[in-house]
Amino acid sequence: MSWRTPADALRNELIELFLNHPTESLSGETISEHFHISRTAIWKHLEHLESLGFVFDAAPRRGYRLLSTPDILFEPLLQPHLSTHSLGRSVLYRPVIDSTNRWAMELAEHGAPHGTVASAKEQSAGKGRRGRMWASPEGGLWMTLVLTKPIPLSRAGELTLLAGVAAAQSLRTLTGLDIRIKWPNDLLLNGRKLCGILAEIRAEAETVHTAVLGIGLNLTVAREDVPALLQETMISLSPSTSSPWTKARVAGAILSALEPLYDSLCQDAAGFSGVRSEWIALCAHMQRTITVRLGEQVVTGTCVDIDERGTLTIEVEGKRVQVPSGEIVRTEVW
Missing domain, CATH: 3.30.930.10 (Bira Bifunctional Protein; Domain 2)
Incomplete structure (x- = not known):
């Protein structure tokens, strides 16, 4: 099994072709020759792209033109x-x-x-x-x-x-x-x-x-x-x-x-x-009072630092506590 299907790759190339010709209508024959596939296959791929939100203008003898693209990560x-x-x-x-x-x-x-x-x-x-x-x-x-x-x-x-x-x-x-x-x-x-x-x-x-x-x-x-x-x-x-x-x-x-x-x-x-x-x-809670859940334990203190490996340091009643992992469940900034 490949990580990407031939259909996915071809549809990317098809959209690239239209994007490279933004004002032109591309005939079915032109697209067919470019990708070495039948006009029926082209129509099916365009139909799929339309289902994703791409909009094409299709006119007899002129061919296809891409009118708009959807807001998707394509x-x-x-x-x-x-x-x-x-x-x-x-x-x-x-x-x-x-x-x-x-x-x-x-x-x-x-x-x-x-x-x-x-x-x-x-x-x-x-x-x-x-x-x-x-x-x-x-x-x-x-x-x-x-x-x-x-x-x-x-x-x-x-x-x-x-x-x-x-x-x-x-x-x-x-x-x-x-x-x-x-x-x-x-x-x-x-x-x-x-x-x-x-x-x-x-x-x-x-x-x-x-x-x-x-x-x-x-x-x-x-x-x-x-x-x-x-x-x-x-x-x-x-x-x-x-x-x-x-x-x-x-x-x-x-x-x-x-x-x-x-x-x-x-x-x-x-x-x-x-x-x-x-x-x-950029931290929302540095130098703020926070409550951190560490497994079954809950600790409240002032967030004072983070080290080079991402371990948080909070100060609890004058003592510094290292928090390598956990979850902040409350902070005064909220």
Whole structure:
């Protein structure tokens, strides 16, 4: 089984052909000769693309012209927004998938190249931290990266932290909004959850050989489309900003910012230590009183630091407590 079907590849090439001829109508004969397939096959591929939201004008003797493209993370639509070598250069899209993280790991097992993105319009069983469900209806950017460059297992925890910095900085630059990081894997806007990041790994001995990095961002998700328990804690980028941010533009900015940070980690170089000061500056709860759940234990103290491996330090009654993993369940910033 291949990681990508011939139909996926051909549809990408078909859209690229239309994008390269934005004002022209392409005849069925021209397209048929270009791809060496029948006109009937062309029609079937165009019909599938129309089901995804692409709009074509079809006229006898003139042929086909692409009129508009949907706001989806489709490979040819993402490429103009990238300044990467690998991340996002291959993309697979499905209207609905159970989990892009699960799908991305499956793609990796079938040979998907490093940097491949698995994306969907909607997830039916999106993954959150600690096995929770992640509500991901239509209106969000739901994507997962396949990462196959090896990194030391001891540094795997830095991956989520690096992604948080890349996403927060990118979104702040794009929107001008005061987007903050909540340790270890969320982005907040006005104290509410805007984005979640989840990394899952496959390791042998002391080396991570495959990781999938999921990024779920509420772009235009309506509050009524998420479970009632989440409605008061979530927020979407729109209507927080008046500009219509396309999924391709937002994803391109995040991936372009992430690639050099991830490459540094792969080279066992700076990694998170290289952006630690930026993380601290973006943190929503640094020098604030927080409550952290550590398994069955709950600890309240002042968040005072994070080290180069992502371990949080809180001060509790004059003593410093190291928190390598856990969950912030309350902070005075909210």
